[in-house]
Amino acid sequence: MTKKKTTALHEVDGVSQPETTNKMAADKIKATRNRQYSVDEYVSQILAGSIPFLSRAITLVESTKASHQEKANAILERCLAYANKSVRIGITGVPGVGKSTFIESYGSYLTAQNKKVAVLAIDPSSSVNKGSILGDKTRMEALVTDPNAFIRPSPSGTSLGGVAQKTRETIILCEAAGFDTVIIETVGVGQSETAVHSMVDFFLLLKISGAGDELQGIKRGIIEMADAIVINKADGDNVQNAKIAKTAFNRALHLYPPKESKWIPKVLTCSALNHEGVDKIDAMINDYLSLTKTNGSFDKRRQEQNKYWLFATIEQQLKDNFYNNTLVSEALSKAIEDLEKGTTTPFNAAEKLLKINR
Amino acid sequence: MTKKKTTALHEVDGVSQPETTNKMAADKIKATRNRQYSVDEYVSQILAGSIPFLSRAITLVESTKASHQEKANAILERCLAYANKSVRIGITGVPGVGKSTFIESYGSYLTAQNKKVAVLAIDPSSSVNKGSILGDKTRMEALVTDPNAFIRPSPSGTSLGGVAQKTRETIILCEAAGFDTVIIETVGVGQSETAVHSMVDFFLLLKISGAGDELQGIKRGIIEMADAIVINKADGDNVQNAKIAKTAFNRALHLYPPKESKWIPKVLTCSALNHEGVDKIDAMINDYLSLTKTNGSFDKRRQEQNKYWLFATIEQQLKDNFYNNTLVSEALSKAIEDLEKGTTTPFNAAEKLLKINR
Structure with missing residues (x-):
């Protein structure tokens, strides 16, 4: 069953929409909106202090889309210096x-x-x-x-x-x-x-x-x-x-x-x-x-922070990959139950869970 | 070149050794030494307060040999109660x-x-x-x-x-x-x-x-x-x-x-x-x-400790598996160098390392 339309504002299939906007103007706006800047453009604009480009680059950093993250990483590596x-x-x-x-x-x-x-x-x-x-x-x-x-x-x-x-x-x-x-x-x-x-x-x-x-x-x-x-x-x-x-x-x-x-x-x-x-x-x-x-110690602290974030990121990701495995999460609930009942040790239970993910 | 023998106390190949020990007595000692006790025997002896069996079971727990660990786990689960x-x-x-x-x-x-x-x-x-x-x-x-x-x-x-x-x-x-x-x-x-x-x-x-x-x-x-x-x-x-x-x-x-x-x-x-x-x-x-x-809160603390050890064991093992991968440890040294030179971010480096292990 298709969903009942609850709005009066819909097109009738097969009937073309009237051109109420200036097509050329609309295309121009779309082109600007969708304009993809290159990594070079981002980096040179950011280094020149452009706030719009800075904001846009931060949005790339915050995006979960893979292509955005790739671009963000390229910009970041160039900005590091x-x-x-x-x-x-x-x-x-x-x-x-x-x-x-x-x-x-x-x-x-x-x-x-x-x-x-x-x-x-x-x-x-x-x-x-x-x-x-x-x-x-x-x-x-x-x-x-x-x-x-x-x-x-x-x-x-x-x-x-x-x-x-x-x-x-x-x-x-x-x-x-x-x-x-x-x-x-x-x-x-x-x-x-x-x-x-x-x-x-x-x-x-x-x-x-x-x-x-x-x-x-x-x-x-x-x-x-x-x-x-x-x-x-x-x-x-x-x-x-x-x-x-x-x-x-x-x-x-x-x-x-x-x-x-x-x-x-x-x-x-x-x-x-x-x-x-x-x-x-x-x-x-x-x-x-x-x-x-x-x-x-200023430089030393920054170096140590870099290493901290390297290891923290790796270890967080390893845990996420493990616990997000559906088989693991089901077995984990069972393992915690068994622990509470006192029928297994934490180490036995851990070993069984780790075997699932292998 | 074979290693030069530096001791006079060696056998000449092809010459059999004299029987200086009582073979039957030696076999008897070996048999007792190698006697493998069953999980049931361990558990009943431990529950009866036998110190030799307790010590022996602890040795199994401490062993890194897979068959020992398996036996230790079986004993532990029975002792938990x-x-x-x-x-x-x-x-x-x-x-x-x-x-x-x-x-x-x-x-x-x-x-x-x-x-x-x-x-x-x-x-x-x-x-x-x-x-x-x-x-x-x-x-x-x-x-x-x-x-x-x-x-x-x-x-x-x-x-x-x-x-x-x-x-x-x-x-x-x-x-x-x-x-x-x-x-x-x-x-x-x-x-x-x-x-x-x-x-x-x-x-x-x-x-x-x-x-x-x-x-x-x-x-x-x-x-x-x-x-x-x-x-x-x-x-x-x-x-x-x-x-x-x-x-x-x-x-x-x-x-x-x-x-x-x-x-x-x-x-x-x-x-x-x-x-x-x-x-x-x-x-x-x-x-x-x-x-x-x-x-x-006594029971609650023990329950929480069980969960702590479950998760701690899992996460330690995940890390060990990752960092013990030879490819990972080589790439990790390189990543730390790059971090120190300021040519990569910790997050980029982590992502590359995680791809190796996948």
């Missing part, structure tokens, strides 16, 4: 600490010094994305209209690994397009801050002061990853609390072994809303850069 | 904190109460193994000769995953043989404490007091894993320092989110050498057991 002049800053913090206000304030501070700033996000709940989804123009109002700033929401995707890969590739494109500061935002409530930490040169944890319970319920490992903790909203009645929080965080940082880079993580306060303290944060990041570029 | 009456205690601490003295003291305390205690180690640098390698009879002197104790060094093996699997299977055999307390020792300096944490019901971190710098250089995550921190060597001049350390550790424990089991990790002091405080540690472990067995 230009990627090393930038600094990549990761910013994390739970919702409510003022990440978008901070990025707005710090980003504007940088563009005022003729820096070019790209802002990316790694998860759909970040402020960058919320702004774009809600059309909330008050978020990063100044940066959105700043010609030296480029804001791109995180790619949609179900797996963090996939989103992280696309974000990391987008960083390379932004750098080739002349953005010397790339800020990657993440919400510090999931696994994504580990991913961000593995793609940035400097990792900043944003906090606000509370009633002395700053360290309660803090997420495992997040303080250890931080190159700096910045206590935001240090204004008005909060100034005193921020100072107390600063002491508490300084004490917490001392619980961790020294970093390989010899950098001693700092705790600073700021009021992003009043643009106070942002200059000191910038000075600290510059101190970090001159230390780590002098002692070689 | 008896595994749930025991408590598994993990003990970690850096060299010098007195792990062997502590296990000797606590183990003897338990056997004095008619408990049966098995002591296993997960890494070759633990005190259990050092004792056996060096033949150092002063280590765990009392336990070694205690009929209610069973001490087994960790299996040799290059990968932690492999050693952990064998240790976990050995636990099952010990439990089936009637050991109601299984102590697994590890040196808290590597990755092995995560493996131990994933196979025990209670995880105890052993420390000594220092000059107030107890928390300096502490290993990531290890405090978070601990169900208790015990400060050993709290005797003589150390009593006061141990009290200070106790306060510092109590403060550090408060930095972590509460455990799902509702158990609040404790800090205790003891002097294993003088057998002081060991009774309080045992009382604490009993408190833990009655809490977690009542609220269901």
Whole structure:
């Protein structure tokens, strides 16, 4: 049975449609729309700082179509040589600490010094994305209209690994397009801050002061990853609390072994809303850069990140291939049942599952 | 050219050897040595508490020979039903904190109460193994000769995953043989404490007091894993320092989110050498057991550990299969070179490597 047509707006088969549009004009529009640019065109336009081409290339990176990915890979390999002049800053913090206000304030501070700033996000709940989804123009109002700033929401995707890969590739494109500061935002409530930490040169944890319970319920490992903790909203009645929080965080940082880079993580306060303290944060990041570029740990960290992503990508793919095998997933449910009943050991069960995929 | 014989003690070809041994006696010894016991024999002997059969079954578990592993798996599946009456205690601490003295003291305390205690180690640098390698009879002197104790060094093996699997299977055999307390020792300096944490019901971190710098250089995550921190060597001049350390550790424990089991990790002091405080540690472990067995988290933790080992085994095997492919390992070296030269992205390189294995 064919589906009943529920609209009056349909053609009758065999009756040709009247030419209501100017055919030549329509063809011209179509030709432009469908125009496929070559890898050479992409690369030269991106290197010339073209934002439309940068955006288009990011769309290729984000595409799941094989031909798009192939083109994206070719563009990326050509852009790689230009990627090393930038600094990549990761910013994390739970919702409510003022990440978008901070990025707005710090980003504007940088563009005022003729820096070019790209802002990316790694998860759909970040402020960058919320702004774009809600059309909330008050978020990063100044940066959105700043010609030296480029804001791109995180790619949609179900797996963090996939989103992280696309974000990391987008960083390379932004750098080739002349953005010397790339800020990657993440919400510090999931696994994504580990991913961000593995793609940035400097990792900043944003906090606000509370009633002395700053360290309660803090997420495992997040303080250890931080190159700096910045206590935001240090204004008005909060100034005193921020100072107390600063002491508490300084004490917490001392619980961790020294970093390989010899950098001693700092705790600073700021009021992003009043643009106070942002200059000191910038000075600290510059101190970090001159230390780590002098002692070689800047390059070393990037090299290690490359290897991290090589192995992480391989291992994620191996797992995906295995668990997406229908026979495996059926047998896996059975194996977990048997484990729960106590009739098999995890090692026996694993061996049987691995035989299926061979 | 044949190798020049450098010994005078060789036979001349074609000359038969004199019968210097009693052939019948030799055959009898060989027959006994080669006697293969059936799975049924193993299981019934282990369940009857036979230490020779327990040891022999552990040797099967540790063997890399396929026929041995098959037999071991059959024995293990039959022993599983008896595994749930025991408590598994993990003990970690850096060299010098007195792990062997502590296990000797606590183990003897338990056997004095008619408990049966098995002591296993997960890494070759633990005190259990050092004792056996060096033949150092002063280590765990009392336990070694205690009929209610069973001490087994960790299996040799290059990968932690492999050693952990064998240790976990050995636990099952010990439990089936009637050991109601299984102590697994590890040196808290590597990755092995995560493996131990994933196979025990209670995880105890052993420390000594220092000059107030107890928390300096502490290993990531290890405090978070601990169900208790015990400060050993709290005797003589150390009593006061141990009290200070106790306060510092109590403060550090408060930095972590509460455990799902509702158990609040404790800090205790003891002097294993003088057998002081060991009774309080045992009382604490009993408190833990009655809490977690009542609220269901004891069983839940074991179930989760089974799933952890199922997935960990699968994923380790997938990686081993991939990286042990000769073509892959050659291409991997090249890919890392290209990454270092900046001529490829980690994602491109990963994709190329994955194609090799397909």
